[in-house]
Amino acid sequence: MPELPEVETVVRGIRPHLLNQRIVSALTFSDTVLGSSTVGGFTTLCGKIVQSVTRRGKYVVITLEDIALLVHLRMTGRLYVTASYTPLEADRWLRATITLENGQELRFSDSRRFGRVYLTHDVAIFTQHLGAEPLEESFTFSQFEACLAGRHRAIKPLLLDQSVIAGIGNIYADESLHHAHIHPLRLADSLTTPERHALYTWIRAVLQQGIAEEGASINWYRKPDGEKGNAQSHFYAYGRTGQPCKTCGTPIEKIRVAQRGTHYCPHCQPHA
DNA sequence: CCAGCCCCCTGTCGGC
DNA sequence: TGCCGACAGGGGGCTG
Numbered sequence: 001m002p003e004l005p006e007v008e009t010v011v012r013g014i015r016p017h018l019l020n021q022r023i024v025s026a027l028t029f030s031d032t033v034l035g036s037s038t039v040g041g042f043t044t045l046c047g048k049i050v051q052s053v054t055r056r057g058k059y060v061v062i063t064l065e066d067i068a069l070l071v072h073l074r075m076t077g078r079l080y081v082t083a084s085y086t087p088l089e090a091d092r093w094l095r096a097t098i099t100l101e102n103g104q105e106l107r108f109s110d111s112r113r114f115g116r117v118y119l120t121h122d123v124a125i126f127t128q129h130l131g132a133e134p135l136e137e138s139f140t141f142s143q144f145e146a147c148l149a150g151r152h153r154a155i156k157p158l159l160l161d162q163s164v165i166a167g168i169g170n171i172y173a174d175e176s177l178h179h180a181h182i183h184p185l186r187l188a189d190s191l192t193t194p195e196r197h198a199l200y201t202w203i204r205a206v207l208q209q210g211i212a213e214e215g216a217s218i219n220w221y222r223k224p225d226g227e228k229g230n231a232q233s234h235f236y237a238y239g240r241t242g243q244p245c246k247t248c249g250t251p252i253e254k255i256r257v258a259q260r261g262t263h264y265c266p267h268c269q270p271h272a
Numbered sequence: 273c274c275a276g277c278c279c280c281c282t283g284t285c286g287g288c
Numbered sequence: 289t290g291c292c293g294a295c296a297g298g299g300g301g302c303t304g
Contacts, residue, residue: 001296001298002298003298032280072299074280074298074299075281075282075296075298076281076282076283093282111282111283112283112296113281113282114280114281114282114297114298114299115298151273151274153273153274154274157274160297160298162298162299169297169298170296170297170298220283220296259276259277259278260296260297261295261297
């Protein structure tokens with residue numbers, strides 16, 4: 001559920017609380033929360049100062065002096081900052097906590113336990129399996145075309161493949177395909193130039209609007225301040241099964257594509 | 273290379 | 289009302 005816009009909103013929300021702060025304590029409350037490629041123990045973070053808080057794909061990247069903490073929220077993960085005197089029992093899904101010198105704490109909560117925290121000495125190597133950042137200036141139309149070229153594969157699973165483009169999940173894949181009028185099962189290498197251009201434009205547009213609306217709160221996602229995002233109020237396809245297409249009135253249909261619920265308009269997105 | 277399936281895990285919801 | 293199965297979907301792993 002947390003995709004690029006949600007993760008970006010989390011990063012912007014926690015960044016001002018963390019920058020230049022020294023970590024005085026770091027604890028995990030579950031032996032599965034630490035990712036497998038993690039180096040050293042979580043307490044390695046103690047004494048280090050936060051230098052930057054950024055995002056790469058769906059990862060939150062917190063860089064310290066000689067180590068970085070990466071967090072993947074997966075489905076139900078949440079990151080928020082609270083006073084360290086807030087009882088740990090106040091959060092029944094608390095998985096990890098990092099105490100700062102100023103008495104604030106960064107807490108990681110995750111009801112479904114899919115989320116992970118990772119420590120690495122080299123963020124570039126850790127994230128080398130990730131594809132392009134779709135909102136970067138360097139992600140040009142020709143680079144997008146290169147992502148599709150020769151890929152004899154349905155377009156939606158390709159958009160969900162983090163090694164091709166990093167940050168798109170089920171929601172924004174359905175939304176961008178709907179706006180671009182492309183059926184989710186169309187083969188990537190069969191898209192016409194106008195279709196490729198529309199998809200490129202709409203991927204960036206729906207992600208940017210998602211950030212502007214501070215993410216989509218379908219069920220679990222909350223901003224670090226606990227409030228809901230508003231991106232869901234602008235959806236044309238995702239979660240609108242049976243409701244009229246906002247463009248043509250045809251009921252939105254739901255199918256399964258690559259084991260994912262997939263929403264589309266059979267009139268606006270014909271399967272050529 | 274790619275599709276399909278399983279697994280991880282738990283809260284929520286619809287049907288009976 | 290209460291129980292049960294289906295569903296939600298990001299990512300890794302495996303098979304064919």
